[in-house]
Amino acid sequence: MLDEIKSQLCNNNCSQNGICDKGNCVCDDGFIGDDCSLLRTSPPVGLTIPYGGKCGTRSRNCERTLLNGRFESTEVWCKLVYFEVVNNEKQSSLSPMIEKAEYKSFSTVSCPLPTSSDRRRKRSISDKTADGYDISLSNDGTNFGDESTILIYDDECYSCNVTSVSCTLLSSCSLTTVETSGVSSDSVVTTDSTVKTSTANKPTNLLTTTTTTQRHSSPSETTIKTVEPTEDSNGTVFVYCCHFCVISKGLNY
Template identity: 30%
Template sequence: MQDTCNIELDRNSTVRQYLKDRAKDNDTKSGNGDGQTTTESPVQNLEDTVIDEIRKHSCLNNCSDHGNCVNGACSCDNGYGASDCSIDMAFPPRIEGLLDDGFCDEINIPCSYLYVFGEVFVGKEVICRLLEFQIDTSSKKTFELQHTFVEGIADSLIEAVCDLRQLKSQKRENDQVFVRGYQVSMSNDGEHYSTEHMEFYLFDSTCQIYFKDGKGIRFALREGFCFIEQSCFANGTVDKSEKRYCDTGLSNYSWTNIPTTTTKATTTSNAPITSTIAIDNSLAMETTNTLTDLNIGLISATTFAFIISIILAIILCRCARRKENPWKKLRSNKEKEEDSDAIEAKVNANMFSNPVYNEMHD
């Protein structure tokens, strides 16, 4: 308004003359006994004086009768705010939405600020009331028992910003927590809060994804990743101690011991976070696979040798039979014939010496 008055005074001589005349009429004058009048003080810096008077007594909507106009600005009574003191601070703002629908991805930078949209936000002492909740790996949501209050500021009547940086020091490491979030409500005076609230989620899209179904907002782990101690690790990543690594085949939410023998690896969740040395999972079982291959080879070779030895024995036996002495066989047959002739001669002799035989033939 002051700028408008200055522009009008500079370009409009009629207005200037009118203000000068009014100022002269209002000059303080005093009279003497002769009836003569004298002016005690001349008009000086008339235009500046008029502008100052306008500025002192011209405030938007006359401060809505809830404050005083001081140098062109309203000084509101307690419990009232806005530039014209028209807003009752006890009436809480209405929340209509959050930036990015309340999903804050921490893949690159932490989520340090929460942007709230609604009406009406007033002043530089907006209070954000947050109720923390935690979502575990089974999508179960658990709320904390107490609210946390953080300072905010009204960027405009329809937007406020909450400072979340002070919450980082309160972050608790819990292996069961998959996603954290806050239930948000707002206040202009720190006493009266909005009845409606919005939910704000912090996640890391490196290994976490979210979707909506009949049960509401749900989060899941990307394939090929582990989520350990509130951080994402690709399959095969070794931890800081270089004794454990992420093995999605055994556990997605705890470290796996790097095997030093041929025994099966075991899992643990008490290891420090994170170095980014990648290994091939197959190397962990290389010794076991090698020994297994050797055992199979030895068994196969032994079986093959045994079969060959049996075949050779059969062949040798057959060859030995074929090489038997033929003269020995002939001699054996001749002996059999001689034995047969002798037996026949002996039978005939007995017959001829038998009286019964002789009588029959006589």
């Protein structure tokens, strides 16, 4: 009999802010928590983002992020303030987005993030090295707590610091820029290949030169070199390409 009575008791008697139902508090409107002791207007506190708030686009899709803390309500809202990192300066949007969080457990929720294509549409400055969101949470959709930052960047090319919101270019970055000035938009780029065409079917608009771009040790340096196609004894025209070649579609290869 005593055990049965105890099973009906609730923690702290629901703080007089709810009713006890088989050992669980059913809180009155405006109160949350296992003992109904917290106001719903009180936001979640003590939040952390996994991986130190970093999201590398080479290893993760960065479409959602987990937030760890203590969540007294199953209904949680995320406020997202988008920002870009341009020349290691943080430039924030003035229009925050509010999204419903996905409740995982009393210690974890998940907030949605715009997809990478959405972020590309937001991009307006070419010198951007990273972007991200300042995220705060609310139990009522109105009163939000302290912000936590997630920084989104290409982890193959940059090393970023969430605290200072800054990034450093890595020497191992494989991205390079190849100059194509003076090359028409209907040209085709090939790599490390030999292009050949028979003179029997050679079109009348066959170009006599091919522009070849050679990359040097510095990714910002390129040289433009013009070479002549060669023809063997069988009348076959060969164009040899080194690294990157820009070849006119007029060759019909």
